[in-house]
Amino acid sequence: MTSPASSKQKIEHSTCMAMTDILNRIGDKWTVMVVGMLARSGTLRFNELKRQVNGVSQRMLTLTLRNLERDGLVTRTIYPEIPPRVEYGLTELGRSLKGPINALWDWSVENGASVIEARSIYDARQATTHEEPARRIAHAR
Amino acid sequence: MTSPASSKQKIEHSTCMAMTDILNRIGDKWTVMVVGMLARSGTLRFNELKRQVNGVSQRMLTLTLRNLERDGLVTRTIYPEIPPRVEYGLTELGRSLKGPINALWDWSVENGASVIEARSIYDARQATTHEEPARRIAHAR
DNA sequence: CGGTATCCATTTGGATACTG
DNA sequence: CAGTATCCAAATGGATACCG
Numbered sequence: 001m002t003s004p005a006s007s008k009q010k011i012e013h014s015t016c017m018a019m020t021d022i023l024n025r026i027g028d029k030w031t032v033m034v035v036g037m038l039a040r041s042g043t044l045r046f047n048e049l050k051r052q053v054n055g056v057s058q059r060m061l062t063l064t065l066r067n068l069e070r071d072g073l074v075t076r077t078i079y080p081e082i083p084p085r086v087e088y089g090l091t092e093l094g095r096s097l098k099g100p101i102n103a104l105w106d107w108s109v110e111n112g113a114s115v116i117e118a119r120s121i122y123d124a125r126q127a128t129t130h131e132e133p134a135r136r137i138a139h140a141r
Numbered sequence: 142m143t144s145p146a147s148s149k150q151k152i153e154h155s156t157c158m159a160m161t162d163i164l165n166r167i168g169d170k171w172t173v174m175v176v177g178m179l180a181r182s183g184t185l186r187f188n189e190l191k192r193q194v195n196g197v198s199q200r201m202l203t204l205t206l207r208n209l210e211r212d213g214l215v216t217r218t219i220y221p222e223i224p225p226r227v228e229y230g231l232t233e234l235g236r237s238l239k240g241p242i243n244a245l246w247d248w249s250v251e252n253g254a255s256v257i258e259a260r261s262i263y264d265a266r267q268a269t270t271h272e273e274p275a276r277r278i279a280h281a282r
Numbered sequence: 283c284g285g286t287a288t289c290c291a292t293t294t295g296g297a298t299a300c301t302g
Numbered sequence: 303c304a305g306t307a308t309c310c311a312a313a314t315g316g317a318t319a320c321c322g
Contacts, residue, residue: 018253027168072259103241112159118213224283
């Protein structure tokens, strides 16, 4: 049931879907790091990536790269040599993601400390055995 | 402040930590939608939010809001009335997230279709019972 | 109205072993 | 080197019931 313009400007459902979809891709544990590394280096081999993305397991790097390849963000080039060589790089579409990711990256660098601080304040408040509520309560009118 | 030409060479570990940390917050299933709604409306009550964020359960909305409050991105104001009224809004820090989120949102709107298309191409290729490899193979040199 | 508490299914991802 | 395959633990999140 689509109400006729009665409610406020409605955010289009398809738009939300697209956003949710993309967030599911870049919101996982390793994707942004992988894209970031590829953006910096242009092209990297599997184990080069594995070394640069600190802590990623072989399994997860493979899955992350496959998903990125499937979504058209990363190219995978096989060189039929022995030992085998496989190089990963960003597609044009993948490179276009650099902007949004950098925006997020910059925000993190600028405001990460504030978030950490807010957390410790919040946690400290919870730890004060509820002696002091100190919550945000508006005065009754 | 840090080493002079280190920007290209090595990504600072603390920087990656901050980015990972923020991604863990905004990368979950509901956070971006909640922040988006609050950014649009300025302030919303719990059930108003619940109606606008399509599909969110009461539990997850509560958890999402608590995390955002803990991170200093959202304010929670209790009006001691009956029935109770609680209003949520963005903090200054929370509003500063609008930029990066919008960048991502815009990218999704612009490129969402390309990703969907890339997926179906990839999947179709996999479905061709491996008759045609069609993978990206560089010619041996 | 605005939550908690509990239970449970699904998803995610790490460790390990094996392969062409 | 660049993966697969398998197993398993932890995290995520939905459904439901109850509460001040």
